[in-house]
Amino acid sequence: MADLSLSAPRGSATAAGGHLSGLNPSQKDAVLTLAGPLLVLAGAGTGKTRVITYRMAELIRTGTQPDRILSVTFTNKAAKEMQERMSSLLGGKRQRSRPVVSTFHSLCVKILRQEITALGYPGTFLIYDRGDQESAARKALRDIRVPDTSLRPGDLLAQISKWKTLGVGPEDARDFIEDDRGMLAAAGYRKYQASLRAAGAVDFDDLLMLTDLLFHEFPDVLGRQQQRFDHVQIDEYQDTNEMQFRIIRDLVLPHGNLCVVGDDDQSIYGWRGAEVKHILGFQQHFPGAKVVRLQDNYRCTRQILDLANSLVKHNRGRHEKTLVAHKDGVEVLVRPYADEQTEAEGVVREINYLTKQLNIPPGDIAILFRTNEQPRLFEQELRRLNIPYTLVGGQSFFDRREVRDMMAYLKAIAHPEDEVSLLRIINTPARGIGDTAVEKVLTRAVKSGQKFWAAVPDAVAAKEITVKTAKAMEEFHHLLARFRSQLQTPGQKISTLLRELVDVIDYESEIEKQYKEKHQQLARSGTIDECIEALEQYEERTHQPTLSEFLEQTTLEGREENFGNDDKQLDRPAAKLMTLHSAKGLEFPRVFLVGLEEGILPHKRSVDAEGDDPNAIEEERRLAYVGVTRAKDYLTLTRAETRTSYGKRKLTKVSRFLREMFDLDSEEEAALLGK
Numbered sequence: 001m002a003d004l005s006l007s008a009p010r011g012s013a014t015a016a017g018g019h020l021s022g023l024n025p026s027q028k029d030a031v032l033t034l035a036g037p038l039l040v041l042a043g044a045g046t047g048k049t050r051v052i053t054y055r056m057a058e059l060i061r062t063g064t065q066p067d068r069i070l071s072v073t074f075t076n077k078a079a080k081e082m083q084e085r086m087s088s089l090l091g092g093k094r095q096r097s098r099p100v101v102s103t104f105h106s107l108c109v110k111i112l113r114q115e116i117t118a119l120g121y122p123g124t125f126l127i128y129d130r131g132d133q134e135s136a137a138r139k140a141l142r143d144i145r146v147p148d149t150s151l152r153p154g155d156l157l158a159q160i161s162k163w164k165t166l167g168v169g170p171e172d173a174r175d176f177i178e179d180d181r182g183m184l185a186a187a188g189y190r191k192y193q194a195s196l197r198a199a200g201a202v203d204f205d206d207l208l209m210l211t212d213l214l215f216h217e218f219p220d221v222l223g224r225q226q227q228r229f230d231h232v233q234i235d236e237y238q239d240t241n242e243m244q245f246r247i248i249r250d251l252v253l254p255h256g257n258l259c260v261v262g263d264d265d266q267s268i269y270g271w272r273g274a275e276v277k278h279i280l281g282f283q284q285h286f287p288g289a290k291v292v293r294l295q296d297n298y299r300c301t302r303q304i305l306d307l308a309n310s311l312v313k314h315n316r317g318r319h320e321k322t323l324v325a326h327k328d329g330v331e332v333l334v335r336p337y338a339d340e341q342t343e344a345e346g347v348v349r350e351i352n353y354l355t356k357q358l359n360i361p362p363g364d365i366a367i368l369f370r371t372n373e374q375p376r377l378f379e380q381e382l383r384r385l386n387i388p389y390t391l392v393g394g395q396s397f398f399d400r401r402e403v404r405d406m407m408a409y410l411k412a413i414a415h416p417e418d419e420v421s422l423l424r425i426i427n428t429p430a431r432g433i434g435d436t437a438v439e440k441v442l443t444r445a446v447k448s449g450q451k452f453w454a455a456v457p458d459a460v461a462a463k464e465i466t467v468k469t470a471k472a473m474e475e476f477h478h479l480l481a482r483f484r485s486q487l488q489t490p491g492q493k494i495s496t497l498l499r500e501l502v503d504v505i506d507y508e509s510e511i512e513k514q515y516k517e518k519h520q521q522l523a524r525s526g527t528i529d530e531c532i533e534a535l536e537q538y539e540e541r542t543h544q545p546t547l548s549e550f551l552e553q554t555t556l557e558g559r560e561e562n563f564g565n566d567d568k569q570l571d572r573p574a575a576k577l578m579t580l581h582s583a584k585g586l587e588f589p590r591v592f593l594v595g596l597e598e599g600i601l602p603h604k605r606s607v608d609a610e611g612d613d614p615n616a617i618e619e620e621r622r623l624a625y626v627g628v629t630r631a632k633d634y635l636t637l638t639r640a641e642t643r644t645s646y647g648k649r650k651l652t653k654v655s656r657f658l659r660e661m662f663d664l665d666s667e668e669e670a671a672l673l674g675k
């Protein structure tokens with residue numbers, strides 16, 4: 001999250017306008033516009049997030065009750081940061097309540113917990129993570145007997161997600177079909193959604209879609225939610241999708257007090273259904289809206305900003321913006337390396353020098369990259385030189401196999417109807433329950449509309465599974481039931497229960513089987529300990545801890561890490577390795593933007609799609625623009641002249657973005673880029 005720390009008011013906070021001394025005139029204008037629709041449309045680093053934070057303080061200062069203000073941010077991290085800044089801006093004065101700062105997803109979870117029963121889901125619904133979704137998709141395809149080759153579970157999920165972000169429910173999907181695959185997908189969608197419903201579960205896109213559905217179909221629900229807030233603010237508005245737009249539009253209908261801030265040049269989630277038309281059409285959607293533009297960039301040096309400007313001006317569908325730098329710095333460096341290995345070595349050698357010779361805190365440094373294949377080599381080098389680092393937005397803690405297993409156990413204990421979790425763990429660690437046997441019981445259960453456990457005796461009677469297997473299944477069923485009732489004992493700590501569970505099922509033996517090397521085994525056991533610790537921490541900081549709530553929080557956070565930021569990861573004093581997507585909204589004194597090659601940045605997918613879809617490259621350019629504008633003082637751009645892909649070493653092509661930034665012709669390019 002960007003640093004919003006400058007000039008928190010002290011003492012003089014009550015002097016006329018003194019509390020706004022950290023703002024320029026346009027920012028003040030925005031902060032003091034408290035009623036009606038307001039759009040702040042401005043480039044990177046111009047203080048948009050700062051405006052939102054100050055405006056929240058201003059609303060409270062002028063008498064709005066804090067909990068009547070809703071601010072929506074893109075990540076949990078941003079939300080937390082805003083809460084903290086808020087307290088310091090209000091000069092430590094105790095308030096009766098706190099403003100609500102949350103992401104779209106957690107806002108919707110709260111609404112659904114109160115209202116979802118109207119749609120026939122339990123109020124205690126479970127939120128599926130990516131792994132659960134994949135299992136559910138696989139199961140759906142199996143149910144409709146689609147072979148993997150016609151439609152893979154991942155493709156089905158992508159299609160379902162597209163439909164859901166547009167608000168297309170399972171029954172309506174048929175109307176949007178273009179080909180045979182679409183037919184299969186629509187059928188898969190219906191099965192998938194039915195199985196989630198049966199499990200009392202929702203996925204991430206449901207959080208938004210079901211909220212929208214509730215607002216649409218139940219006016220009393222909408223009315224209740226509209227009563228909650230008098231003011232709504234949204235950061236990073238350029239990345240809202242259709243569902244988010246509709247939810248917010250409906251929420252603010254009675255009063256129209258909506259302030260959104262964003263930058264069309266930083267719209268980078270088009271692939272996930274975000275639509276820049278929402279920010280560009282704000283004045284049409286909210287007639288009478290006031291628009292404030294900010295020009296002064298307080299983040300980057302003139303040198304960095306010049307590059308960003310000359311890059312982004314190559315995009316067509318954009319609002320022309322001028323950005324004025326407020327400080328001068330050093331030239332941006334461009335470094336070509338022979339291959340990706342030397343690129344990683346070179347960058348990390350420099351970081352080593354900065355941190356060890358110049359005593360620059362590692363936390364001031366970020367390495368930004370486009371694809372998930374890139375960080376591995378950098379990680380290796382950082383480890384080799386003992387430089388503390390955190391990988392943000394890579395494989396998340398919650399995606400590790402052991403954590404997924406533990407979560408599945410906890411879910412199966414908390415939610416007996418959740419068969420997806422059950423299937424994950426029924427034979428992990430191995431307890432003599434083979435896949436075929438599970439398959440047999442499952443098919444029978446699906447056919448007769450029974451629950452999994454209820455179908456076991458019938459499967460034995462029909463000789464589809466052996467008595468021995470059935471016994472193993474029953475034992476496992478009892479084990480889960482035992483832990484479930486133990487969980488309900490007053491005073492039972494969930495963390496203790498998990499520790500006991502790990503022992504009882506002898507998970508260590510599973511680890512030993514999966515990993516041959518001692519150090520791997522140790523690392524994996526460590527992961528289990530971390531899991532238990534996470535539970536302990538949760539229990540410590542929560543007044544009335546419940547397993548369902550813990551699972552919900554970890555699902556939300558775990559998911560966000562994939563494209564957003566985890567607080568713990570960002571707060572550590574360590575160099576940051578992160579994707580361009582997860583760097584949005586953040587800033588660092590020193591940035592290394594690596595892999596400036598055609599096929600990496602811009603991504604191969606977008607280069608391939610260029611002929612059909614020019615917007616694909618424009619979105620890549622915006623990503624590069626986001627990357628460049630994360631740097632406050634120092635920026636280094638690197639590329640590898642050769643790179644191995646699919647086992648073959650190939651010559652790479654200089655990224656067009658590099659050429660555009662420096663306005664290079666081929667001769668200059670040769671000189672600068674060492675070709």
Ligand code: ATP
Pocket residue numbers: 002003004005006022023024027043044045046047048049050051263266297298299584585586587
């Ligand atoms: P992004 O588009 O990347 O989200 P932003 O427009 O939200 O950027 P902020 O993160 O709010 O910009 O601000 C960028 C930096 O400029 C921060 O370090 C912030 O503290 C600083 N800043 C903002 N406004 C001012 C100001 N008026 N005077 C001095 N510094 C400022």
Ligand code: MG
Pocket residue numbers: 002048049050235585
């Ligand atoms: Mg911002």
